[in-house]
Amino acid sequence: MDMQNFKTREKAAMAEPKIIARDVNVYYGQSQALKSIELDIAANEVTALIGPSGCGKSTFLRCINRMNDVIESCRVEGRITLEGIDIYNSGLDPVLLRARVGMVFQKPNPFPKSIYDNIAYGPRLHGIASGKDELEATVESSLRRAGLWEEVKDRLDSPGTGLSGGQQQRLCIARAIAVNPEVILMDEPCSALDPIATAKIEELIDELRENFTIVIVTHSMQQAARVSQKTAFFHLGELVEVGETDKLFTSPEDQRTQGYITGRFG
Amino acid sequence: MELNPPLEIDKALLKKRNAAETRFKLYGLAAVLTAVLVLGLLLTSIVSKGYTAFEQTYILLDVRLDQATIDPKGTGRQEDLAAASYRGILRDALKEQFPEAESRNEKRSLYGLVGSAAEYDLRNAVLENPKLVGTTATIAVKASDDVDSYIKGFIPRDVPQSDRKIKDQELGWLDTLEADDRVIKKFNIDFFTHADSREPEEAGILGAVIGSLYTLAITLALCFPIGVLTAIYLEEFAPRNRWTDIIEVNINNLAAVPSIVFGLLGLAIFLNFFGLPRSAPLVGGMVLALMTLPTIIIASRAALKAVPPSIREAALGMGASRMQTVFHHVFPLAMPGILTGTILGMAQALGETAPLLMIGMVAFIADIPGSINDAATVLPVQIFLWADSPERGFVEKTSAAIMVLLAFLVVMNAIAVLLRKRFERRW
Numbered sequence: 001m002d003m004q005n006f007k008t009r010e011k012a013a014m015a016e017p018k019i020i021a022r023d024v025n026v027y028y029g030q031s032q033a034l035k036s037i038e039l040d041i042a043a044n045e046v047t048a049l050i051g052p053s054g055c056g057k058s059t060f061l062r063c064i065n066r067m068n069d070v071i072e073s074c075r076v077e078g079r080i081t082l083e084g085i086d087i088y089n090s091g092l093d094p095v096l097l098r099a100r101v102g103m104v105f106q107k108p109n110p111f112p113k114s115i116y117d118n119i120a121y122g123p124r125l126h127g128i129a130s131g132k133d134e135l136e137a138t139v140e141s142s143l144r145r146a147g148l149w150e151e152v153k154d155r156l157d158s159p160g161t162g163l164s165g166g167q168q169q170r171l172c173i174a175r176a177i178a179v180n181p182e183v184i185l186m187d188e189p190c191s192a193l194d195p196i197a198t199a200k201i202e203e204l205i206d207e208l209r210e211n212f213t214i215v216i217v218t219h220s221m222q223q224a225a226r227v228s229q230k231t232a233f234f235h236l237g238e239l240v241e242v243g244e245t246d247k248l249f250t251s252p253e254d255q256r257t258q259g260y261i262t263g264r265f266g
Numbered sequence: 267m268e269l270n271p272p273l274e275i276d277k278a279l280l281k282k283r284n285a286a287e288t289r290f291k292l293y294g295l296a297a298v299l300t301a302v303l304v305l306g307l308l309l310t311s312i313v314s315k316g317y318t319a320f321e322q323t324y325i326l327l328d329v330r331l332d333q334a335t336i337d338p339k340g341t342g343r344q345e346d347l348a349a350a351s352y353r354g355i356l357r358d359a360l361k362e363q364f365p366e367a368e369s370r371n372e373k374r375s376l377y378g379l380v381g382s383a384a385e386y387d388l389r390n391a392v393l394e395n396p397k398l399v400g401t402t403a404t405i406a407v408k409a410s411d412d413v414d415s416y417i418k419g420f421i422p423r424d425v426p427q428s429d430r431k432i433k434d435q436e437l438g439w440l441d442t443l444e445a446d447d448r449v450i451k452k453f454n455i456d457f458f459t460h461a462d463s464r465e466p467e468e469a470g471i472l473g474a475v476i477g478s479l480y481t482l483a484i485t486l487a488l489c490f491p492i493g494v495l496t497a498i499y500l501e502e503f504a505p506r507n508r509w510t511d512i513i514e515v516n517i518n519n520l521a522a523v524p525s526i527v528f529g530l531l532g533l534a535i536f537l538n539f540f541g542l543p544r545s546a547p548l549v550g551g552m553v554l555a556l557m558t559l560p561t562i563i564i565a566s567r568a569a570l571k572a573v574p575p576s577i578r579e580a581a582l583g584m585g586a587s588r589m590q591t592v593f594h595h596v597f598p599l600a601m602p603g604i605l606t607g608t609i610l611g612m613a614q615a616l617g618e619t620a621p622l623l624m625i626g627m628v629a630f631i632a633d634i635p636g637s638i639n640d641a642a643t644v645l646p647v648q649i650f651l652w653a654d655s656p657e658r659g660f661v662e663k664t665s666a667a668i669m670v671l672l673a674f675l676v677v678m679n680a681i682a683v684l685l686r687k688r689f690e691r692r693w
Binding site: 065067070072095096097098099102103105107109110111112121122125126172175176179 | 590
């Protein structure tokens with residue numbers, strides 16, 4: 001048993017993984033989208049899910065907050081636990097789950113309401129803030145944590161849809177953290193943004209890691225390398241390889257990972 | 267210069283393509299112009315035929331209002347004043363004006379110069395100003411519909427007397443009256459305050475307007491909630507399976523069912539089975555609601571479908587339940603489209619005649635309906651009834667009623683636009 005392996009084990013023993021997926025199979029009608037996924041996601045880390053289009057990484061992401069429930073033909077088997085609670089089989093209401101597991105989508109999708117109402121929606125919905133002052137404080141702190149406060153503090157009443165793409169995405173992140181979730185899922189959050197806006201979001205993700213567990217799906221391997229501590233490589237519905245980001249990108253164990261990160265396919 | 271030859275070839279092709287484009291533009295322009303022209307023609311025809319209905323001819327008569335005939339007891343109370351026989355007074359005034367009318371026939375045509383309800387004009391004038399009693403006053407009384415038509419120029423003088431509604435003798439009297447400036451035209455307020463009548467000069471549109479309003483209120487109250495809830499359920503909650511497919515196909519088919527079929531349904535179910543009152547706006551509204559439902563459901567579903575799925579995902583991702591997602595986000599965003607669909611459906615219902623014929627709303631109703639259970643008629647049916655009447659005076663009333671109907675449609679569309687603007691601003 002070499003030293004590094006020992007260290008990893010020690011770390012795992014110290015902190016129980018936030019999310020544990022065991023034998024997760026997902027079917028869309030007859031076709032199987034995910035095959036027996038086994039994945040641990042550590043708390044206060046950024047885990048990147050990479051892989052070619054259609055490999056199932058977004059599907060897996062959506063399993064974590066049960067967004068797949070909305071799709072009629074979708075069927076999830078297996079066990080995913082969030083801090084030991086089975087999110088599919090323990091009678092947990094998906095509404096409560098989604099309050100603990102926030103999500104940021106590929107395309108910025110602020111509600112066509114004011115910036116203030118966008119942020120205040122979650123706290124109002126879950127009855128988190130009591131009273132107007134507390135709600136205002138929540139809105140401000142969420143916007144500050146998302147690095148948007150300075151840019152929008154004078155126009156909280158103007159529509160969220162009037163912001164630029166990058167600002168909109170940060171607004172969506174602020175909206176997600178306003179309910180103080182434990183996990184934030186991000187589904188290619190920068191794919192619709194320009195490089196400067198992308199850089200800001202990546203910086204933000206790094207800051208948020210302190211308080212949240214983040215799972216990010218990305219098409220950009222550079223992004224995965226920049227923001228994540230762990231990377232999981234999905235291919236054709238299988239989880240091929242998962243490990244420390246540095247290690248996965250420098251010395252992948254699997255041929256397919258090697259092929260993908262060197263740009264031979266994908 | 268190897269590039270040039272293909273460019274040369276392209277030039278010919280380009281010319282052809284440009285010509286085709288210009289031609290297509292011209293076709294489009296021609297189509298638009300034709301449509302505008304036809305619409306303009308229609309409107310001009312309606313307005314030019316109908317505007318005269320907003321005026322009514324009155325005849326000024328010197329009426330001797332003797333205390334002895336009107337108020338023999340001299341009480342001066344309104345009831346006593348109202349009870350007097352103004353018809354006799356009016357006839358005396360006419361006889362005094364034209365003493366040459368002696369025979370029974372002559373007298374009858376003399377009395378026919380004024381409308382059959384002209385005595386009420388006189389009575390109202392007295393009730394308004396009781397001081398007139400005991401004096402000889404010049405009172406304006408409504409002319410009969412034939413006189414009205416003649417004064418407005420619809421009855422030509424130069425045809426043989428037998429083909430004319432106004433005979434030579436009456437022409438002579440009217441000429442004398444006109445020479446004395448005793449024939450005047452006033453704004454026809456009665457057209458907007460009276461219900462239907464057999465006498466064109468007494469007939470008004472208010473009964474039909476109120477009937478239409480009651481009917482549409484019932485229609486809206488029934489089909490808006492049912493239609494919108496159906497659309498929301500089918501679009502947002504219902505699973506996709508054979509049953510929902512069947513329902514969807516049937517809704518689409520119902521939208522294409524001829525409206526008279528809904529009238530038959532109303533007759534069989536609402537009148538015969540449930541025994542609801544005949545000719546009532548209640549039943550009319552229910553029948554029209556059946557007819558309008560598919561339109562509203564289809565329009566609402568389209569509006570709901572047009573709301574981007576990303577909004578639903580955003581709300582669900584925030585932990586909103588499906589119902590919260592729909593009512594906090596999707597429904598408000600679809601509201602403008604739903605309202606447009608609803609108002610279009612209501613406009614269709616406003617103009618509908620056929621189904622109402624089946625449930626007896628085609629009857630001649632001389633009263634303004636006071637509730638949704640009273641016998642009533644609606645605007646399009648009123649137009650149909652007047653268009654069907656033989657009297658010359660109803661021709662202009664028909665066009666005027668069409669104008670009123672069009673005005674209602676314009677107002678409804680304006681409301682639709684306003685509501686849409688209002689809801690859009692909230693985003």
